[in-house]
Amino acid sequence: MQKTTRKPVNSFFKKIFVEAGTQVANYAIIFLISILIGALVIFLSGKDPIAAYKALWIGAFGNGLKFADTLDRSTVMILAGVAGALAFRTNVTNLGLEGQLYMGAFAAAWVGFSIHGLPSYVHIPLCLIAGCLGGAIWTLPVIYLKLRWNITELVTTLMMNYIGIRFTEYLIAFPFKDPTATLAGSPVLDASARLPKLMQGSTLNIGFIIAIAVAIFVYWFLFKSKTGYEMRMVGLNKDFAAASGIPVNRSYILAMTMSGAIVGLGGAIMITGFFGRFLGSFSSGYGWDGMMIALLAQNHPLGVLPASLFYGALANGALAMQSATGVPQTAVVMVKGSIMFFVTVTVFVPYIRRRLEKWVA
Amino acid sequence: MAEAISVNNITKTFPGVLANDRVSMEIEKGEIRAIVGENGAGKTTLMKILYGLYRPDSGDIRVKGEIVKLSSARDAISKGIGMVHQHFMLVPSFTLAQNIVLGVEPHKRVFIDEKALIEKVQRISDQYNLDVNVNKLTLNASVGEQQRAEILKALYRGADILILDEPTAVLTDIETKELFSMLRGLAKQGKTILFISHKLREVLEISDNTTVMRQGKVVGTVRTCETDDCELAEMMVGRETIGGRIRETPENREKDVVLNIENLSVLNSRDLLAVxxxxxxxxxxxxxxxxxxxxxxxxxxxxxxxxxxxxxxxxxxxxxxxxxxxxxxxxxxxxxxxxxxxxxxxxxxxxxxxxxxxxxxxxxxxxxxxxxxxxxxxxxxxxxxxxxxxxxxxxxxxxxxxxxxxxxxxxxxxxxxxxxxxxxxxxxxxxxxxxxxxxxxxxxxxxxxxxxxxxxxxxxxxxxxxxxxxxxxxxxxxxxxxxxxxxxxxxxxxxxxxxxxxxxxxxxxxxxxxxx
Amino acid sequence: MGGIDLSRIFTLSLFATTFRMATPVLFATLGGIFSSQAGIFNVGLEALLNIGAFFAVVGSVNTGSPVGGLLYAVVACVIACLFFSVVHLELKANAIIVGLAMNIFASGMTNYLLVTMLDSTGFYQSDLIIGFKTVEIPFIKDIPVLGDLLSGHFPLVYIAFFSVWLVYLILYKTPFGFHLRSVGENQDAAESVGINPKKMRYLSMILCGVFCGFGGSFLSLSYLTLFSEGMTAGRGWLALAAINFGEAKPVRSLIACLVFGFADALALRLQQFGLPSQVVLMLPYVSTLVVLLGSAIADERKRKALNAKHRSAETALT
Known part of the structure; x- marks a missing residue:
């Protein structure tokens, strides 16, 4: 049978209004539910949710310094989120961001501590490029298994996560062990490999600007460039893209490697900007955060910016909340988790749409 | 002879499509009825209505003279209607016997009674002379064998009326011959068979009566032995051209070959020769x-x-x-x-x-x-x-x-x-x-x-x-x-x-x- | 490795440790088998183990008995699974994303509750946690080799291995198991004979919760009697790998779990000798990739042979 014939587009602007209104209302519902879940948990443990959220806000945005730290927190999330968005837009389910992050971070650290005597303006770019390469290389087995053997990246990227984490652990435990370190970590990076700070007293560094630049670049790439157009068409309808002669496999390879490179860059910035050496299990799930952020931003590279800021604020404000009100900082992890629970829920959407349509008419 | 199933003035519309337009027909017990028509003639819609998968907009269905409401496949099964889908409804990793009894397995307390299961399936297979290797895994069974399992699945649930949707589309010539002899046997034992097809030669070979549908309507029903493929084809595609000829073929046909295809063979997605x-x-x-x-x-x-x-x-x-x-x-x-x-x-x-x-x-x-x-x-x-x-x-x-x-x-x-x-x-x-x-x-x-x-x-x-x-x-x-x-x-x-x-x-x- | 005596690494206790290390993974695997046979790709196993481990400790402290702890863990995991099911089956959210969300949510929740319920940060150890006691099997414990290998484990180890057989029975010998598998393999077929796919998926998730509860309580109430942040250490992902490796069949997945357990045990041992355990710990994940590749290669061989047959038949025609 034929598909349902659609209504003629008689009132285009009403339609746009309903569409946008539905989106906004849907997000509002998701955030509200998640914040309420958080509040409920805080309340049930005998604390005041409003005081806790207030402390969180002040901790994240209370003054310039705190805001700067929040921005620093969101740097790696921006990159991981953009990486996720780029892959998901092409309908490539890269669940391996975490592993790629580790590989990128280690590659950057390696260049940072093993090459000496370079000026900063050479050493830093080398580190960052190494980070990109490290992340990208980690996607190659996934690409091979998918394109040559049609094995879904869903499983392979998950497996590569742990292989990557263990592999870097091995590297810092044996070949690149720093004998002087108390924690398992690589030797300390040369000063010439460290990213310049942007603000006295804060960890905010030039990596933040790089992250924004990458987000803008990926926006341009996806929506304004020839290759990005191809990737989006593949993501929207692979059969259509194939029948139109768009190179489907090339888009897959590009989406995967670029995604790996971008999140690898995120790892490199964490190492060269924040830690100054590679540490085992340095990432508290930034790759997973990136996936959530991408989903929250509906895979839009610029939407990733506010979403990352939100996540960065949660992470940074949580600590302040804990010390001010005694509410453990992990409460925010639950808020993040619940947002993700609902982010792909679309059951509210038709309801909201109906209401809005009625209202418009 | 007694009437097995009949439909009266069935109409079904989908948005923009009139799929069945006042369709009526009566089928007798023990009859093999072919229903033929082009794609989109409304055959499949009618069958889905009979199997309770679609609800008709109007009209009624009678089974053994009694008006019935069929709102799910379960209803249809309980009225003795069974369906063999074109795409088999079988679980690949189950044995054929397990597929046949799925949903109504014989069991002893919580466990499946495998002995009774095999016996029951074997018995019904013998009774209707439908030969299947009960212990074979479905994914290893030939298409013909899977189809026999589908038929047995319906019979096991007590079907008297069997609907077969394009059953020969997936079969080899030999398997088709086997299927036909099985169907004749079933009809002889009093089962009523509705056979959907667009292969006229097969229809002429197997059916007692043939109903032709076109554009959602019944064009007519003929006794198969009194017709031939010319008549059926004409009923199916119609005599007159509806749109009229648009194209005027140019006087001087050009001879340049723009596309030349030689000895082309192509496999389909299931690795079978399609071209x-x-x-x-x-x-x-x-x-x-x-x-x-x-x-x-x-x-x-x-x-x-x-x-x-x-x-x-x-x-x-x-x-x-x-x-x-x-x-x-x-x-x-x-x-x-x-x-x-x-x-x-x-x-x-x-x-x-x-x-x-x-x-x-x-x-x-x-x-x-x-x-x-x-x-x-x-x-x-x-x-x-x-x-x-x-x-x-x-x-x-x-x-x-x-x-x-x-x-x-x-x-x-x-x-x-x-x-x-x-x-x-x-x-x-x-x-x-x-x-x-x-x-x-x-x-x-x-x-x-x-x-x-x-x-x-x-x-x-x-x-x-x-x-x-x-x-x-x-x-x-x-x-x-x-x-x-x-x-x-x-x-x-x-x-x-x-x-x-x-x-x-x-x-x-x-x-x-x-x-x- | 010239200086290291291999016989000191490959001892009997290495194999006994293998059983112990395989146990939590095995429980999670068995749970995941149910959901995956019903057609839900459950990436939330890590979260479930985490929840189970935490509530086992809570239950043990509250009731003063390890069985109470086990009960708490099972109930908590079942509730988590029901939540998963509602969001996925009723609110139609993508199962993978719900699973990932659960992983994040659970790590936050356990840590949060650790502070608010047990008043500690990141780690809780106390005499109040009553763990399981090891079981000496009479007669077998006196047999020289077998005794060291099989006797003296925690009860949950025996239950885990016994459960493989149980899961096999449920899935392959009961009507329930048939219905469950039919839903996962061909939902249309199941529906056409009146099986309710949604109901079966709910039930499969409940069973998944039960087994993960067992797995979680083994982590925190047996060999170790404590809860610490991240104590699941990727075992949920390993279970996912085992399910993939074993195509969600209980016995094949058991083999994968044993291999993974052995890798874990070997890694522990190598660590003691200052050898790279991390490489060994990569093995489970690498071997999953290798198995996936192997079966893809085998499939293609079969297809190629079939195509060659077609082709020769075609050339014979022309």
Whole structure:
């Protein structure tokens, strides 16, 4: 049978209004539910949710310094989120961001501590490029298994996560062990490999600007460039893209490697900007955060910016909340988790749409 | 004899389609009734109503004289109606016996009673003389064996009325013969069989009576022994041309071959031969109509032409250049335009804007790109002009394609494929399926214009009227092979109709396997 | 490795440790088998183990008995699974994303509750946690080799291995198991004979919760009697790998779990000798990839042979 014939587009602007209104209302519902879940948990443990959220806000945005730290927190999330968005837009389910992050971070650290005597303006770019390469290389087995053997990246990227984490652990435990370190970590990076700070007293560094630049670049790439157009068409309808002669496999390879490179860059910035050496299990799930952020931003590279800021604020404000009100900082992890629970829920959407349509008419 | 099942004035509509229009028929106990008709004639809808999967808008169903309401497959089963779907409803990793009893397994306390299970299945298999290896895994069973399991599954649940939806579509000739002898046996034991098909020769061989459907209506019911394939084909496809002939074949047929296909064989997705060693020439300035019931290899044939499916053997040449190893883009750049049959699956990306759907063959060429960026001004100009030229009704080129009606989507596709007047070969697969009259006329006219300008047009359509109205020459796909119906002439319709249903093209009463 | 005596690494206790290390993974695997046989790709196993481990400790402290802890863990995991099911089956959210969300949510929740319920940060150890006692099997414990290998484990180890057989029975010998598998393999077929796919998926998730509860309580109430942040250490992902490796069949997945357990045990041992245990710990994940590749290669061989047959038949025609 034929598909349902659609209504003629008689009132285009009403339609746009309903569409946008539905989106906004849907997000509002998701955030509200998640914040309420958080509040409920805080309340049930005998604390005041409003005081806790207030402390969180002040901790994240209370003054310039705190805001700067929040921005620093969101740097790696921006990159991981953009990486996720780029892959998901092409309908490539890269669940391996975490592993790629580790590989990128280690590659950057390696260049940072093993090459000496370079000026900063050479050493830093080398580190960052190494980070990109490290992340990208980690996607190659996934690409091979998918394109040559049609094995879904869903499983392979998950497996590569742990292989990557263990592999870097091995590297810092044996070949690149720093004998002087108390924690398992690589030797300390040369000063010439460290990213310049942007603000006295804060960890905010030039990596933040790089992250924004990458987000803008990926926006341009996806929506304004020839290759990005191809990737989006593949993501929207692979059969259509194939029948139109768009190179489907090339888009897959590009989406995967670029995604790996971008999140690898995120790892490199964490190492060269924040830690100054590679540490085992340095990432508290930034790759997973990136996936959530991408989903929250509906895979839009610029939407990733506010979403990352939100996540960065949660992470940074949580600590302040804990010390001010005694509410453990992990409460925010639950808020993040619940947002993700609902982010792909679309059951509210038709309801909201109906209401809005009625209202418009 | 007693009436087993009857339907009275059944009407069923889907949005925009009248699938069943006041359908009535009565089937007696022990009868084998064939229901024939082209794609979209309404057979499958009727069967789904009988099996409780669709609810009719009006009309009633009687089983053994009693009016019944069938609102689910469960209801149908409880009334003794069983269905053998064209795509088997079997779990691959189960044994055939396990599939037969699924949902009503014999058990001892919490465990399945495997001995009783095997025995019961064996007994019913013996009773109806339907031979299956009960312990074979379904994924290892032949298609014929799986089908027997499906029939047993219905019988095991107590079905007296069996509906078989195109049961021979998936069978080899030998398996078909076996199936027919089984069906005769079942009818002899008092089972009533509804047999849906469009292969007239099989219908003539197996059925007692034949009901012909066309465009949702019952054309008539005939005693099979009193008819022949000529009569049935005529009933199926109709005598008169509904749309009228649009195309005037040019006086001087050109002889340049634009597309030459030699010994082409293609596998389908299940690794079975779908296109069997065919040879074909397409001339410039010619509209070549390809008729055939869906699933006879045309789709695979087109996909192979477009580089979307590898050719197993054979050569495809465009203007003398072999292209069978080319990518889809390479083939398109050799001058092929392609309107795919399923516009929602491979014709458009519904979530992409109209302009994004319009530029897939151009975006990588100057002036639409400088090598890196898309040049939006040029792209917008191009899109606007295509939307205008092809009369796509839309407020703008930034609207998502999915917000357009089916007809407008098809105009977008036509605009993309035909708008730049570049193609030397046009492959149009179901170009007007489900489209309003003005859209249909516009697209047909475009194809004619293309041919007049010297392009070769391959027109595939399930709508025989369209083929007859437009083609200069007609071939028919049947069972992976092509049969030549020849150049268009006033009475070609009957020949095409017969070729589509497996006839040889000549009419004679001896084709009928039965005598009264 | 010239200086290291291999016989000191490959001892009997290495194999006994293998059983112990395989146990939590095995429980999670068995749970995941149910959901995956019903057609839900459950990437939330790590979260479920985490929840189970935490509530086992809570239950043990509250009731003063390890069985109470086990009960708490099972109930908590079942509730988590029901939540998963509602969001996925009723609210139609993508199962993978719900699973990932659960992983994040659970790590936050356990840590949060650790502070608010047990008043500690990141780590809780106390005499109040009553763990399981090891079981000496009479007669077998006196048999020289077998005794060291099989006797003296925690009860949950025996239950885990016994459960493989149980799961096999449920899935392959009961009507319930048949219905469950039919839903996962061919939903249309199941529906056409009146099986309710949604109901079966709910039930499969409940069973998944039960087994993960067992797995979680083994982590925190047996060999170790404590809860610490991240104590699941990727075992949920390993279970996912085992399910993939074993195509969601209980016995094949058991083999994978044993291999993974052995890798874990070997890694522990190598660590003691200052050898790279991390490489060994990569093995489970690498071997999953290798198995996936191997079966893809085998499939293609079969297809190629079939195509060659077609092709020769075709050339014979021309």
């Amino acid at each position: 069997k060693n065919i040879n074909l020439e397409l001339h410039s300035g010619e509209i070549l109509g390809i008729a055939g019931v869906d699933g006879n290899g045309q789709e695979e044939f087109v996909e192979a032409l477009m580089g979307l499916r590898p050719a197993l053997t054979g050569k495809i040449s465009i203007d003398g250049q072999e292209v069978q190893e080319f990518s889809t883009r390479g083939i398109r750049e050799s001058g092929v335009a392609y309107i795919p049959s399923d516009r929602y699956r491979s014709g458009v990306a519904v979530d992409a804007a109209i302009w994004e759907n319009l530029i897939t063959s151009e975006y990588y060429n100057k002036p639409y790109t400088n090598g890196m960026s898309l040049m939006m001004r040029e792209i917008n100009n191009l899109s606007d002009s295509l939307v205008k030229k092809f009369q796509v009704s839309t407020p703008g080129i930034n609207v998502k394609a999915g917000n357009l009606s089916g007809g407008n989507i098809q105009r977008v596709i036509a605009g993309r494929e035909l708008g730049l007047d570049k193609a030397k070969i046009v492959i149009a697969s179901q170009p007007t399926r489900g489209i309003d009259i003005s859209g249909t006329e516009a697209i047909r006219q475009m194809l004619v214009d293309y041919a007049d300008r010297g392009a070769g047009v391959l027109l595939l359509s399930a709508d025989l009227d369209e083929i007859i109205a437009l083609s200069d020459r007609i071939i028919v796909f049947y069972n992976g092979k092509i049969y030549n119906a020849g150049f268009w002439y006033e009475g070609i319709r009957q020949v095409v109709g017969q070729l589509m249903t497996g006839g040889e093209g000549g009419c004679n009463a001896e084709d009928n396997a039965q005598t009264c």
